Amino acid sequence: MKNTFLRKLSLMLAVMMLPFGLVHAAPGYNIELEKVNNNVRDQESLQRGAVLFANYCMACHSVELIRYNRIARDIGWTDEQAIENMAFNQAKAVDYVKTRMEPGVSQxxxxxxxxxxxxxxxxxxxxYIYTFIRGYYEEEEGKWNNKVLTGTSMPNVLEGLKRHASDEAYDQATTDIVNFLDYVGEPSKVQRWDLGWKVILFLLVLLVLTYLLKREYWKDIKH
Structure with missing residues (x-):
């Protein structure tokens, strides 16, 4: 009886921990990816990343699944700061974050x-994203390629930043951009992390209580 319960408990714990293993499982690529080590809890990094994204990426790209006011609330800005820093006062706080490029121009x-x-x-x-934006190399003067995605159509938009910034500043800037995109991909990630351990703890306590209740119900019954 005791061994059976322990086996079931081990199985339940393994199942509960499975999503964490899947989250950290990295896809395979033909090159070795650089480790970014970003931190979505770092609001200053997210703020810098949002500004860098607006300055270097939004000319072509959007993140239209999120609104300016949601970004402001999560990274420690007011709505006005988000509009000023990212949209240059050309949008409303309730707008989705869209590219400034007109339709068809990119094509x-x-x-x-x-x-x-x-x-x-x-x-x-x-x-992957961190390695990609840092992976440009000049094949010949004025002609760029990328070690992650050969023949990419995307130009080396951070060329000027890398040329004029120190190595430390460039490393921080690229980390901040990835950090911001990581946040945008799952804005509730920090809240999920903070809630997740509480849910697991509750389930473990409930499991123990349920087992004790089961023993109390069955203690006088012969098997």
Missing amino acids: DLFGIEAPDLSLLTRVKGND
Whole structure:
């Protein structure tokens, strides 16, 4: 009886921990990805990442599954700050974060429509995005390629930043951009983390109480 209960308890714990293993499982790629080590709890990093995204990415890309006022609430800005820092006062707080590029321009310039990046980190992973935006190299003067995605249509938008910033500043900037995209991919991630351990603790306590109740009900019954 006791061994059976322990086996069932071990199985339940393994099942509850399975999602955590899946979250941290990295997809396979042909190159070694750089580790970004971003932290979505770091609001200052998220704020810097939001500004960098607005300055370097929103000319082509959008994150249209989230609104400016949601970003403001989560990363420690007022609605006015979000609009000023990301939309340059050209949008409303309730608007979704859309690209500033007119429809069709990306197709004409690059031969492809620039994708929305709302779920990019959830699809590709943080390390992939970090390695990609840092992976540009110049094949010949003025002609760039990328070690992660050969022949990419996306230009090296961070070329100027890398050229004029220190290595430390460039590393921080690229980390902040990925951190912001990580947040956008799942805005409730921090709340989920904070709630998750409480739910697991409640289930464990409930499991113990249920087992004790079961023993009390069956103690006088012979098997």
